[in-house]
Amino acid sequence: MKYYGKALLALAVLALAACQSASKTETAAAGSDVENDTCGAAQYQNYVGKPLSAVNSLRFDTPVRAISWNSAVTMDFNLHRLNFLADKNDTISKVYCG
Template identity: 60%
Template structure:
C-alpha cells in the first residue's frame, strides 16, 4: 500500500507541474492588434489599478468615457472612444476601445 501511495503523490505532483506557467505576459508586453486599438487604449494600460479620478487631469485627443461600477451607459460601439471601466471601489479595472 505504501508503494501505491508514493506513486499517487508523484503522479499528482507531475500533473500539477503541468499547470504552472513558464512566464506571465502582461497587457503591456502583449502584442496589440492595431484594428482593435484604434483609440489608443494600449497607451493608457498603466492606469489599471488606479482610481477613476486619476484620469481627470489628463488631456485626450479622442472621446473618453469613465464608467463607474454598475452605471448605465449607451451601447453604441465607437472604436475611436477610450473607455475606463471602474470596479466597486472606483478603481480602473479595464481600459479599452469601444
C-alpha cells in the first residue's frame, strides 16, 4: 500500500510541474504577438473602451473589420487585417490582427 501512495505523490508532482511550464509558454507566445504586429494593432490599443463608431472616422492603409458582439464574420486569417471587436455595449474590447 505504501508504494501506491508514493506513486500517486510522484504523479501529482509531475502533473503540477507540467501545468507550470505550460503557463510560461503562453506568456512567451503573447510576447511574440507584439513583435509580429503585422497590421499595426499596437498603435490602436488606445481605442479599447471607446465606442465602435469611433472607428468610422479613421483612415487605414490595411484592411479593417469592425465586429459587433453578435456579428457573423468569416474565419479566414489575414495577418494584415486590423480587427476591432466590440462587446454587448458596442464598446471596443479588443484590437488585434487576423
